[in-house]
Amino acid sequence: MSVETSPKPVTWHDWLLAEAPQSRSQARLTRWYANWLALKRNPLAVSGVIIILALILMAVFASWIAGQSPYAQLLTARLEPPSMEHWFGTDELGRDIFARIIYGSRITLLIIFLVSIVVLPVGILIGTLAGYFGGVFDMFLMRITDIFLAFPRLVMALAFAAALGPGIENAVLAISITAWPPYARLARAETMTIRRSDFILATRMQGASALRIIWSHIVPLCLPSVIVRLTLDMAGIILIAAGLGFLGLGAQPPAPEWGLMVSSGRSYLLDQWWVATIPGIAIFVVSFGFNLLGDGLRDVFDPKGL
């Protein structure tokens, strides 16, 4: 009955917490599992994970969950309050708000994904180059980032979105242009501490070129902090995307983008509160979820934060 009598660890839990892992892959899984346990101890972080998982599931299975098209209009059923038939009510064109919220998660996730894959490489590239080469080159790149950092993000995103023209792709571009400078700063700071270390000197002694050193020795060391920063930034990205949509510079009607829905519902706010409020709650919940997860991840990955 007791655990001592069993010759081998039997449960996954035991296997994953083995003091002496049998293989490298087990060691790696053990580390992931330990991180997960640390994250699990933090109830706020777990709720963040749950919210984001729910968002992803919503996006993937949108057509099954929603039950109807987010574009189907029924002008005889305009502005109906929440009921059994329309859980979240209907909007000014008689479209089911529940279906639109569900489909809207796809747009939100798409924007986050696209912004991340633009911002990460650009920020890391500029930051590591500036940090590694230093001197005039560093000064030049950092003054450019200073220019971008000198303006409020939403205002600058607005300016770029207005110049590029409305639309989701342009909103993504505008957000990315305003989002990369902090990543460049972070990567530069990391690079400047790493490039003075002996193992970089040792690599140079073997005749490695600057680009090889940056790519295979510095970038892997910069990644963790940049990724944690990105998770913390996701909420900001969602808010800016919603803000652009609200102001008519992001997603265009009839797309079920949440910011756009808030915007079109605001003229009915006093009499039909649900039209603007429910997408607003969706924006709030999702950005809250990302913030909670980001905080939790930072605590897990930052050894100083214990």
Place this chain on the structure above:
Amino acid sequence: MSEGPLLTVEDLRVAYRGRSGPVPALRGVSFIVGRERVGIVGESGSGKSTIGLTILRLLPQSALVSAKRLCLLDTDLMAASERAMRSIRGRRISMVLQDPKYSLNPVITVGRQIAESYKVHSGASTREARRRALEMLEAVRIRDPERVFDLYPHEVSGGMGQRVMIAMMLIPEPELLIADEPTSALDVTVQAQLLVLIDELIRRRRMGLILISHNINLVASFCDRVVVLYAGRIMESLKASELALARHPYTQGLLACRPLIDRAQPELPQLTRDPSWLDAPDESRRGTGA
């Protein structure tokens, strides 16, 4: 193969730009290295490590370097472009640093670091590089190369890390190895093993070795020739076997400072330093005959 000196250094001067004008680090250093073991000894700050970095041209931008001659066989290292230097570093001259804890990238497995070192210069395939790296790990007497190949630097001991470092530096088969205090971070027993290993490897490959150390005993017992450095200037250069016959007061002073195991010394003598030595005619030409 021509049997001229492998490395010729003549009147090498290095100064670092300081707040109030340049601060000299090397004041006219000349020596040659053949396919032999040359030890450079000196106090902290005497410019030992600067010599190594200058030969590889890896000093920071703020350093002012001049030399009458700085040649590896026929290649002029002073005139070589950065691109040319990249193919010399590692391939022809490489350097082992003091502490393997800091000189291996913590997030890359040691095997990959060795293999990469080989790939940079030979352009070999990943598989070939892996095979060579495993051979090299075996050559530095690591018992289970297959297992060690996949370890991260924090998972190997100090002595093992330094073996890995040596493997990494020797895999492109350079002609000259500069070892900058290669054993200072290690236990005494491991030190001896490691020196025997370095010795064996460079003999087999007919390489030259510059061993930089502050440990005059170690250099005297291990090297063929000893160069004594003081404040960026060579005080004396002599055969290791003749170290006891050193004529220069500074070398004699260094030797006198060693605690002896067979004689009780209530106090070790203090090292006397005389700035006028720096103006004395160059002693280094004497006794350089191989």
